[in-house]
Amino acid sequence: MGIPRISCPFYITTPPFLPFFLAFFDPQKHFAHFFHRFLCSIHTIMSTEKERETQVYLAKLAEQAERYEEMVECMKTVAKLNLDLTVEERNLLSVGYKNVIGARRASWRIMSSIEQKEESKGNESNAKLIKNYRQKVEEELAKICKDILAIIDQHLIPSSTSGEATVFYHKMKGDYYRYLAEFKTDQDRKDAAEQSLKAYEAASTAASTDLPSTHPIRLGLALNFSVFYYEILNSPERACHLAKQAFDEAIAELDTLSEESYKDSTLIMQLLRDNLTLWTSDLPEDGGDEIKTEETKPAEHEH
Template identity: 50%
Template sequence: MKNIEDLESLNKEELVYLAKLSEQTERYDEMIEYIKAIIQKTPQDLPADDRTILYIAYKNIVSDLRTSWRVINSIEKKEERRNYMENKATANSYKKEIEQDILKYSKDILEVIEHDLIPKATSSESRVFYYKMKGDYGRYMSEITTGAINKEIVAAAEISYTAAYDLAKNDLPSTHPTRLGLALNFSVFFNDILEEKERAIEMAKGAFDEAISELENISEENSKDSTLTLHLIKDNLNLWNNELNEES
């Protein structure tokens, strides 16, 4: 990757091209540096295409780390069940390294959003996008933290999700992919983090039913993303309702 001084000499079009190259070659750390440089060269609200670059760069890194965390967490529990305590300690140490990486990238994107993006956001769509991302990365951090720190992270994530949800309900169509993605992730937050399955079902069902009733008005541009998200919401609803039935 070019060094920071080189990035400052590039124009925005060159940086966007480099960001797309880094995506295609799966060099997401470099992609993050390119989108940060793009943000610094964009004095106004970030366009949708650039927001997508931001989303992809951080999402791919943190998704891989979350997968790694789940694997090592499972190994640690297995070693404990087998009473291999030395192996358990080694796995736990490795898990903590992964946790530090998740926290590092999550805190980084939260700082970028809070200081560089939200202050310049002028459209409801971009503001919903940013507050949703704040909720998402708070959710990821809450999965690997405990105690008072966890409570603080969870509370902040809920505030961000709620801000996004209120904006989306007022300003975005029910079929808009950003609004549907928010409903999907916020309902997962209710189910997985707050352990409030009924609230998760209520939110997901409300979003699903409202979007289905307006499906004929969906734009061709949004059709693919919105339809995919509706399928994911429906899958969660089926799963959560089945779990409720089993519990009762």
């Protein structure tokens, strides 16, 4: 008895395209092509990791040497690799930019104060000199803010894969639009304030979902968002409400605070309380939002 033949029409007839396909398909050639592409991909990955490692090391070196402009350039290179940054890399980027812009923010405040004093004395020529110098600093501030905001929007937020990173970058975005609003005027100031508010609100929404109330990034966000309400929107009541709410929520969960973040979290909580003490003394008796004159600057979260 013979082996029964199995009917399989697919194999009985030759597909009409097969001869055409075989005429142009060279297995050896195509394997070599795909293998070459595979090796190129591996080389690119290795090159990217090597570049990342090198730039992070140089950024740390620049930080130790207090060469913050170069630290920023190194971390910009890392950010443009479109990778999800580690906590260390995020902090290096933040610290670099904070130092670069912090020095200029301090310069701007000093110049503005001296300019006002010269104007009050009637020294118009000196006031004009200071104004020109101040505008130079403002150009530098604007360039730095534009630089980091582009990095955040084009590389950091699209590459972030965790709630913590998302909150961090939106908070950072709110901070740098706030810095723009500090010295801009008229419609430019209004636009910067609106963008800052949107970024802080986006960060707050993500933080309430993804981070515990005691997390240092969530507390730092509340601290800086409340400073925004106080200094940019001239609303001490809302600033106090936000700071107090964040402080109270963290106090309620203090027993759940991890050992590794205890120091950072409690430090920011202390800054929240310090600002509340400062701002409460500024609240008008009728409960309005108008701020009394106060030279002391509220505390901010650095990174």
